[in-house]
Amino acid sequence: xxxxxxxxxxxxxxxxxxxxxxxxxxxxxxxxxxxxxxxxxxxxxxxxxxxxxxxxxxxxxxxxxxxxxxxxxxxxxxxxxxxxxxxxxxxxxxxxxxxxxxxxxxxxxxxxxxxxxxxxxxxxxxxxxxxxxxxxxxxxxxxxxxxxxxxxxxxxxxxxxxxxxxxxxxxxxxxxxxxxxxxxxxxxxxxxx
Amino acid sequence: xxxxxxxxxxxxxxxxxxxxxxxxxxxxxxxxxxxxxxxxxxxxxxxxxxxxxxxxxxxxxxxxxxxxxxxxxxxxxxxxxxxxxxxxxxxxxxxxxxxxxxxxxxxxxxxxxxxxxxxxxxxxxxxxxxxxxxxxxxxxxxxxxxxxxxxxxxxxxxxxxxxxxxxxxxxxxxxxxxxxxxxxxxxxxxxxxxxxxxxxxxxxxxxxxxxxxxxxxxxxxxxxxxxxxxxxxxxxxxxxx
Numbered sequence: 431x432x433x434x435x436x437x438x439x440x441x442x443x444x445x446x447x448x449x450x451x452x453x454x455x456x457x458x459x460x461x462x463x464x465x466x467x468x469x470x471x472x473x474x475x476x477x478x479x480x481x482x483x484x485x486x487x488x489x490x491x492x493x494x495x496x497x498x499x500x501x502x503x504x505x506x507x508x509x510x511x512x513x514x515x516x517x518x519x520x521x522x523x524x525x526x527x528x529x530x531x532x533x534x535x536x537x538x539x540x541x542x543x544x545x546x547x548x549x550x551x552x553x554x555x556x557x558x559x560x561x562x563x564x565x566x567x568x569x570x571x572x573x574x575x576x577x578x579x580x581x582x583x584x585x586x587x588x589x590x591x592x593x594x595x596x597x598x599x600x601x602x603x604x605x606x607x608x609x610x611x612x613x614x615x616x617x618x619x620x621x622x623x
Numbered sequence: 624x625x626x627x628x629x630x631x632x633x634x635x636x637x638x639x640x641x642x643x644x645x646x647x648x649x650x651x652x653x654x655x656x657x658x659x660x661x662x663x664x665x666x667x668x669x670x671x672x673x674x675x676x677x678x679x680x681x682x683x684x685x686x687x688x689x690x691x692x693x694x695x696x697x698x699x700x701x702x703x704x705x706x707x708x709x710x711x712x713x714x715x716x717x718x719x720x721x722x723x724x725x726x727x728x729x730x731x732x733x734x735x736x737x738x739x740x741x742x743x744x745x746x747x748x749x750x751x752x753x754x755x756x757x758x759x760x761x762x763x764x765x766x767x768x769x770x771x772x773x774x775x776x777x778x779x780x781x782x783x784x785x786x787x788x789x790x791x792x793x794x795x796x797x798x799x800x801x802x803x804x805x806x807x808x809x810x811x812x813x814x815x816x817x818x819x820x821x822x823x824x825x826x827x828x829x830x831x832x833x834x835x836x837x838x839x840x841x842x843x844x845x846x847x848x849x850x851x852x853x854x855x856x857x858x859x860x861x862x863x864x
Contacts, residue, residue: 504708506749531710535756585708594651597712598736605710 467567468541468556470528474514476554477526477543481516484526488512495616502612505605511613522546525614528556529606534598536560542575542610548618550575553607558599566599575607580615584608629848636841643834643841650818650827665704666695675719678726679744687729687745689716694731696745709748711736718767730775732767733757738777751775754784754792 468476474484489511491499496509516523525544530537536559543552553575555567565571574590584604586592592600617623666688673689687707688695692714694707707713715734722728731739731748735758738751755762766778772788782797815821819830 500747504746504748505710506747532750535759586712592712601710601712 463561464557464559465564466557468554470556473528473541473554473556474526477541477552478514478516478524480518481523482518483516485515485517486512487515489617489622491613495620499613499616502616503605503609507609511617513610513614524551527610527614529610531602531606533558533560533566533602534563538566538599538602538606540603540606542607544611544614548579548611548614550578550607550611552576553603555603560599563596563599565593565596566603568593571596571600572603578607578611580611584611629851632844633848636845639837639841643837646818646834647831647838650831664695664706666690666693669693672716673719675721675729675745677721677729677741677744682744685744687719687731689713689719689731691715694719694745707745709739717764720767720769722769722771722773724771728769730767730769732764732777734763734765738764738767738775753777754794755779755781 478484491507491509491511493509496507500507512528514526514528516526524546525548527542527544528539529542530539532538538555538559539557540553540555542550543554545551553572555572558564558567571591571593575584578584578589583589584607586597586601586604590600590604614623669690669692671688671690675687675689677685677687679685682698684698684700686697686701688697688704692712694709694713694716695704696707697704709731711733713731713733714736716731717734718730718732720730722730725742727744728740728742729745730751731741731745733739737753737757739748740751741748757764762779762781764777764779768776770776770788773786773790774788775786777784780797781794783795784792785795786792812821817830819826819828819833822829
């Protein structure tokens with residue numbers, strides 16, 4: 431009986447020694463903590479396996495398309511979009527879109543790999559710049575994107591579930607993947623892919 | 624004394640179950656999130672916090688409703704709603720307001736996720752650049768009021784922040800705290816102690832562990848009480864037989 435009581439006492443006495451609460455932490459500088467998990471070359475290797483060549487594309491989106499995409503995504507967009515096409519034996523093997531979305535405070539860089547059918551094949555975090563929320567890299571979250579297309583909601587609390595402690599980062603990744611998938615689908619619909 | 628202990632335990636058990644169970648649930652709200660097929664697309668299933676009526680020619684009945692965990696749109700006078708999609712979790716909506724000189728422009732303030740602006744009545748949103756990072760250093764957004772020509776006023780714990788029509792932010796710092804604010808600080812302290820945030824990020828996990836221990840104590844306590852009750856009953860039957 432004495433041992434559990436001592437353990438509980440030790441546990442409670444740990445309290446003041448634990449890290450300070452988040453609100454007391456100094457400025458965003460504290461939170462900046464860049465971790466590179468994948469370089470661009472590694473990300474493209476991962477996203478376009480088996481591709482003999484990679485063709486980068488930079489597409490200018492006209493006003494009508496931007497307006498249509500903005501309405502579909504519910505957010506303002508830049509009038510340009512870039513992706514890399516993987517090719518082998520004269521055929522497209524897939525597409526890689528390197529994206530940057532603001533997380534809680536800092537941008538997150540990640541890659542979305544799409545198949546020739548524009549379904550998501552893989553999502554991987556390349557650079558994470560905050561101390562908290564890195565859990566968003568977990569396969570448990572990222573695997574939820576596999577197989578999703580522009581027809582899916584691709585939204586948290588709908589067809590995706592976020593992770594405790596990385597909620598905002600999960601939303602950011604979901605918003606970025608949705609942007610990639612919806613834009614690529616619109617480009618194909620317009621015959622520009 | 625022992626009997627009192629047993630009865631006190633039995634009566635307090637349900638309360639401890641509720642307190643510990645809800646503490647666990649609140650600390651891990653995402654585990655409670657259900658897929659959209661089950662998620663009710665109605666603001667009335669949540670705490671309502673704000674409403675705006677942007678004037679858009681092709682949607683005369685457009686209203687936006689802000690809640691504790693989402694923004695909803697109705698175009699038919701509130702009979703049906705759809706959830707507004709934002710690139711951030713639309714949690715803790717503190718304000719939704721139309722600009723006085725541009726009725727289709729609507730501002731949305733989220734307590735910890737910044738201010739968002741839409742120029743088409745709430746279909747396309749963009750984040751408003753702020754001179755501070757919401758939720759850092761405890762500076763959250765508590766109220767918002769748009770003015771003419773892009774002017775904006777924000778109330779935060781730091782004071783009143785105002786954006787002039789020409790751009791550029793000013794801060795009128797909050798005056799020295801009156802005595803009554805001490806009570807609020809105590810309430811906040813009580814909340815922080817309750818969910819473990821007082822001790823930092825690990826404190827939440829410690830609270831989880833303590834809550835799980837309490838749940839286990841209650842469960843084993845009920846088990847022991849039931850066993851004792853069954854033994855007593857058996858002994859009484861034996862004596863009677």
